Amino acid sequence: MSVPEAESVLSLHRELDYHTIEGKRIFAPSISLAQWGDRSFADAHGLKFSYMAGSMAHGISSVALVKAMAKEGMLGSFGAAGLSLRVVETAIDELQRDLGDKTFAVNFIHTPGEPRIEDGLCDLLLRKGVRLVEASAFMRLSKPLVRYRVKGLHRDSLGHIVSPQRIIAKVSRLELARLFWAPAPLAILNELLNEGAITSLEHELAQQIPMAHDLTVEADSGGHT
Structure with a gap:
């Protein structure tokens, strides 16, 4: 269903926004898609x-x-x-x-048993200029995901940190949410810096921003998370 079709359905439902409860007429308005x-x-x-x-x-x-x-x-x-x-x-x-x-x-x-898969995906996403990922099934933060998040960090003319890549993290436990709301682990940043995978500026700025911009909260999916 397209947005115009959905709005049309909602407009029809507005005729039913009035309800009678215990002899009283109650108005319970429907909402538009923009209010979701x-x-x-x-x-x-x-x-x-x-x-x-x-x-x-x-x-x-x-x-x-x-x-x-x-x-x-x-x-x-x-x-x-x-x-x-x-x-x-x-x-x-x-x-x-x-x-x-x-x-x-x-x-x-996250593919903890095959880290090369994450490395290859990180390389591909950066090369293609993909600016947003949904990170899922992570039990801990991996070096490829941190590299994706950190590459290209810089300051604008006003001194604000600019983050070219964003992460929406799908989590099922509170401890995972805390990991993504915090900056990347310093140990991983140090490894990336020593390997020449990130610059000293990216290393510095990464310590001042959270790993994720948003969280998707899910129930137990039955997987390894």
Whole structure:
């Protein structure tokens, strides 16, 4: 259903906004799509509506879904988990070509048993200029995710820290939320600096910003988290 169709349905429901309870007529107004969620989420990500379709692995959250969400001013996250880097790159190319400057996200899933997968995805996302990821299944912060977050940090002409890459973290436990609301672990930043993966300025600024911009709170998904 498109946004105009949804608004049309809501307008029909407004005729039913009056209810009779214990002999009294009560007005319970319906809401518009623009009233969903916190407006600051939409403003932060350049959206029309504060509404997000999260990522499901193996492309179940498909390119078509992400495009449909973006074209209506909502946020979709491509389900990159379990797909080859070649397939993910093809999806990113199509999304960037067809959506222009509209906002979309790509899933960045934690693969503790195969860290090279995260490294490769981080390289791809940075090379393609993907500015927003949905980080999921993390039990601890990984070096590739920190590198994605930190690369390109700088100050603008007023001295404010500019973060080119943003993270929406999907968490199921409070201790994970605390990790993402805090700056990147200093030990990981030191490793990245010593390896030449980040600059001294990025190392310094990373200690002043949280890892995530937003959190997705989920119930136990039955996975390793």
